[in-house]
Structure formats: C-alpha cells, structure tokens
Amino acid sequence: MILIADSGGSKTDWALVSLSTETSKSVLKVRTQGINPFHQSMDFILQVLNQELLPALNKTAKENNLILERKSISECVSRIAFYGAGCTKSLSLIVSEALSHIFPHALINVEGDLLGAAHAVCGNEAGIACILGTGANSCLYDGKQIVSNIPPLGYILGDEGSGAVLGKHLLNGIFKGDLSTEIRDLFLDWCGLCYSEIIDKVYRQPLANRFLANNARFIKENLQYAELEELVVNNFDDFFNKNVMKYTNSSIRSISAVGGVAAAFEEQLRTSAMRLGYQVDKVIAFPIDGLIEYYS
Numbered sequence: 277m278i279l280i281a282d283s284g285g286s287k288t289d290w291a292l293v294s295l296s297t298e299t300s301k302s303v304l305k306v307r308t309q310g311i312n313p314f315h316q317s318m319d320f321i322l323q324v325l326n327q328e329l330l331p332a333l334n335k336t337a338k339e340n341n342l343i344l345e346r347k348s349i350s351e352c353v354s355r356i357a358f359y360g361a362g363c364t365k366s367l368s369l370i371v372s373e374a375l376s377h378i379f380p381h382a383l384i385n386v387e388g389d390l391l392g393a394a395h396a397v398c399g400n401e402a403g404i405a406c407i408l409g410t411g412a413n414s415c416l417y418d419g420k421q422i423v424s425n426i427p428p429l430g431y432i433l434g435d436e437g438s439g440a441v442l443g444k445h446l447l448n449g450i451f452k453g454d455l456s457t458e459i460r461d462l463f464l465d466w467c468g469l470c471y472s473e474i475i476d477k478v479y480r481q482p483l484a485n486r487f488l489a490n491n492a493r494f495i496k497e498n499l500q501y502a503e504l505e506e507l508v509v510n511n512f513d514d515f516f517n518k519n520v521m522k523y524t525n526s527s528i529r530s531i532s533a534v535g536g537v538a539a540a541f542e543e544q545l546r547t548s549a550m551r552l553g554y555q556v557d558k559v560i561a562f563p564i565d566g567l568i569e570y571y572s
Contacts (some may be wrong), residue, residue, distance in 0.1 A: 280567050292305075314362030371386045441514075
C-alpha cells in the first residue's frame with residue numbers, strides 16, 4: 277500500500293492506494309488539518325496523525341471493506357510520499373520522523389508541496405507549475421525536478437495570487453474605502469464580525485493566513501460585482517508579474533495550477549494570463565488527484 281499526502285496551509289489530503297495489478301487499484305481518501313513543520317512541532321504533528329489520520333483511515337477502510345494484510349493500516353503501508361508546505365530539506369526530517377513513528381514499515385519520502393504540484397499537473401513533462409490556494413508558489417519544472425523557483429515570501433511579504441493575499445486586499449479595500457459601502461455592508465453581514473474582531477483575528481490570533489484566505493469565499497459568492505472580480509484579476513496579475521514572468525530562461529508561455537483559489541477563480545486566472553501573454557493549461561483543485569495518477 278502507498279500512502280500519498282498533499283499538505284497545504286489549511287488541510288492535508290491523504291490517499292491510501294492499494295495496487296493489486298498494474299491496471300487495478302483501490303483508493304481511499306481522507307482529510308486532516310494541515311501539517312507544516314515550519315509552524316508545528318513534532319508532538320503536534322504526531323497528535324494529528326494519531327487523532328485524525330489513523331481514525332479516519334480505519335473508518336474509511338471499514339466502510340469500504342478493505343482487507344488488510346496485517347492487523348492495522350499502520351503496519352500495511354509500505355511506502356509514503358508526503359508533499360507539504362514548509363517541508364524544506366531540514367524541516368522535512370520532522371515530518372519524516374513523525375510518520376515513521378506511526379508507519380514503522382514504510383519507506384518515507386517527504387518533499388515540498390511545490391514538487392507535489394509539479395508531479396500532479398505536469399507529470400513527466402516540462403512546464404511551469406503553480407500553487408494557488410491559501411498560499412501561492414510557482415516553479416519551472418523540467419519533467420523530473422524543479423530547476424527554478426521565485427521565492428513566494430509568504431502572505432506578508434509576497435504570496436501574490438493566493439487566497440490569503442486576496443482576503444487581505446478585500447479587507448483593505450473595505451476599510452480604506454476603495455470598495456463600495458454596499459460590498460462593505462454585505463461582507464460584514466456575511467462574516468458576522470466587526471472591525472475590532474477582524475483586527476484581532478489578523479494580528480492577535482493564530483493562523484491569520486487561513487482567516488484571510490477564508491474570506492475569498494465571500495468574493496466567489498459575489499462575483500457579480502465588477503469591482504470584486506477586478507480584485508481577483510489584479511491579484512493574479514501580480515502573481516504573473518512578480519513570479520511567473522521572472523522565469524526568463526524559459527520559452528514556456530503557459531502554466532498549470534493546483535489549489536482551491538485556482539479552481540474557484542479559473543475564469544479570472546485565464547483572463548489574467550491572456551492579457552499578459554500566457555495561457556493556462558491544466559487547473560485542478562486538489563493535487564492529490566493528480567498525485568494518485570502519478571504514482572499509479
């Protein structure tokens with residue numbers, strides 16, 4: 277059995293793939309909260325694995341009448357491919373060690389989420405692979421490995437095109453008065469928060485990036501307002517200008533993207549790409565689907 281994971285800023289998608297033959301496979305999917313060794317300790321990651329992942333896998337296996345070779349799923353997994361935000365060369369060891377505690381018989385490989393995105397949308401072909409979700413990132417990929425990457429810098433210094441930055445622009449426009457009072461009133465009613473509560477969530481509460489990105493849902497639900505749609509397109513323009521267009525050593529003029537923001541605003545992403553001389557090839561909401569095919 278192969279356990280595949282794609283972990284972003286808000287969630288981790290897991291797929292347990294059992295390959296019975298070269299053409300036959302069974303797949304169990306579960307979801308836990310996001311795992312990021314940059315923000316989380318090994319103890320916290322172990323807690324997520326023990327309290328969220330294993331119960332979810334066992335429950336799903338039972339519901340799907342999966343027959344195990346050994347007594348438990350943790351003993352049956354022979355290989356783990358984990359792709360995650362924050363999984364740099366040094367920090368990936370934290371995730372690898374945590375996984376080895378839970379899956380003692382597995383060969384474990386932990387890589388960054390950007391390589392996972394490239395595997396999911398490009399497979400073994402060269403291209404520009406992008407992540408557009410809670411955070412944002414991009415790379416030039418040669419079909420095997422990442423050959424160039426413009427650093428995303430996170431939602432405070434960068435992450436153009438991301439849900440967190442889109443949410444930041446929304447709040448800025450609402451409270452600075454650049455967006456209409458109609459949109460302001462709609463948003464405050466939608467979120468059920470006042471100005472001081474929003475400031476508290478951004479500056480005093482943990483995981484402000486998730487809070488900001490969550491507000492992109494309001495934009496998606498109200499795209500009939502031209503000023504909100506323009507907010508989205510401008511956010512993608514910034515992504516292209518400050519990231520994609522920096523790959524000057526490549527003649528590739530198309531991108532493929534993974535992530536909830538890319539999928540939710542695919543039309544606006546294509547609009548932005550077109551007006552900047554690019555095109556969009558593949559867009560998938562969940563990299564896990566592409567990763568399942570890659571490993572199968």
